[in-house]
Amino acid sequence: MKTVFGEVCGYPSIRYDHDGLERNLQQKVFGQPFIQKLLLPLVDLHMDERYENRKALVLSFHGTPGSGKNYVAKILAESIFEKGMDSKFVHLFKPILHFSGQPPEILKFRLQQWIVGNVTSCQRQLFIFDEVNDMPEGILEAVKGFIDYNPRFGGLDFSKCIFIFLSNIAMIPINQRTLELWQDGTKRRDKLRHEDFMSIIIEHSFNEDGGFKKCKLITSRLIDAFIPFLPLERSHIESCIKVIADDYAMNSPLTPPMIDYIMESVEFTPKDLRLYSAHGCKNLDTPIKLVLMRYSRQMFDEL
Numbered sequence: 626m627k628t629v630f631g632e633v634c635g636y637p638s639i640r641y642d643h644d645g646l647e648r649n650l651q652q653k654v655f656g657q658p659f660i661q662k663l664l665l666p667l668v669d670l671h672m673d674e675r676y677e678n679r680k681a682l683v684l685s686f687h688g689t690p691g692s693g694k695n696y697v698a699k700i701l702a703e704s705i706f707e708k709g710m711d712s713k714f715v716h717l718f719k720p721i722l723h724f725s726g727q728p729p730e731i732l733k734f735r736l737q738q739w740i741v742g743n744v745t746s747c748q749r750q751l752f753i754f755d756e757v758n759d760m761p762e763g764i765l766e767a768v769k770g771f772i773d774y775n776p777r778f779g780g781l782d783f784s785k786c787i788f789i790f791l792s793n794i795a796m797i798p799i800n801q802r803t804l805e806l807w808q809d810g811t812k813r814r815d816k817l818r819h820e821d822f823m824s825i826i827i828e829h830s831f832n833e834d835g836g837f838k839k840c841k842l843i844t845s846r847l848i849d850a851f852i853p854f855l856p857l858e859r860s861h862i863e864s865c866i867k868v869i870a871d872d873y874a875m876n877s878p879l880t881p882p883m884i885d886y887i888m889e890s891v892e893f894t895p896k897d898l899r900l901y902s903a904h905g906c907k908n909l910d911t912p913i914k915l916v917l918m919r920y921s922r923q924m925f926d927e928l
């Protein structure tokens with residue numbers, strides 16, 4: 626059923642599709658074990674109408690560029706809102722656009738007004754804060770009142786909202802820990818434990834420059850889960866290449882030598898082991914397009 630007159634605050638514009646979310650996370654997101662382990666159950670609980678939420682769901686994604694933080698946020702938006710990221714109930718904030726050029730007090734006030742205005746029209750809202758590492762210190766204190774355990778604020782209930790913070794904060798220690806555990810014998814990512822990453826993320830968030838620095842969201846334990854996005858290995862990058870190539874050309878004709886050729890454009894770290902992609906699955910589009918173009922001109926015959 627299609628919404629004819631724009632979106633409504635309820636079905637069909639807002640409908641949680643657990644199966645779709647589970648399937649998409651399983652089939653489309655590579656190398657991120659904590660998505661299945663943490664994100665899915667927390668979203669299930671939050672969206673379950675049988676339980677009353679005591680507070681908004683607050684998640685913080687941390688990791689290397691291109692490891693899937695925005696991608697997963699988009700998949701989540703699509704599983705709840707019919708129009709996904711284009712929904713009027715989904716809000717993506719970026720520091721350069723929304724948190725610069727004005728004194729912090731004004732930016733905080735505007736942010737609060739925006740949240741209150743939207744929650745007044747509908748309680749189910751998704752607020753995504755991208756690049757928290759580039760946000761000025763102190764701004765995020767503005768949202769504390771909305772995600773606290775006492776979610777009523779001016780008569781409004783914020784407990785049905787979801788807040789997601791995306792950042793590169795703690796990516797170096799996350800990558801380092803992943804490598805250490807790999808060297809110690811934990812080669813399978815599904816064997817990694819969240820506790821192995823949790824304290825380093827919290828510590829770095831609180832101390833590193835950016836939106837979380839000295840922030841009460843951290844000290845008041847208001848963030849429900851800090852989700853580490855691990856650096857991606859060669860096999861994950863190969864999977865990304867296949868998905869992106871399929872998006873360009875259905876049943877794309879990528880052969881193993883063509884994939885090897887694309888992989889040559891990817892920078893791997895650390896220098897000696899070359900285990901992890903420095904930029905995750907970012908920057909793959911151009912080499913993939915070039916290879917597909919060469920193929921279409923039959924220039925890959927020699928491979």
Ligand SMILES: Nc1ncnc2c1ncn2[C@@H]1O[C@H](COP(=O)(O)OP(=O)(O)OP(=O)(O)O)[C@@H](O)[C@H]1O
Binds near residue numbers: 691693791857905
């Ligand atoms: N783990 C992953 N599994 C599958 N595809 C991925 C994954 N990570 C990244 N991608 C692909 O790479 C693209 C870029 O990733 P994304 O924008 O999510 O990175 P990010 O972690 O948000 O990076 P940044 O920190 O620079 O914002 C995605 O749109 C997706 O196509």
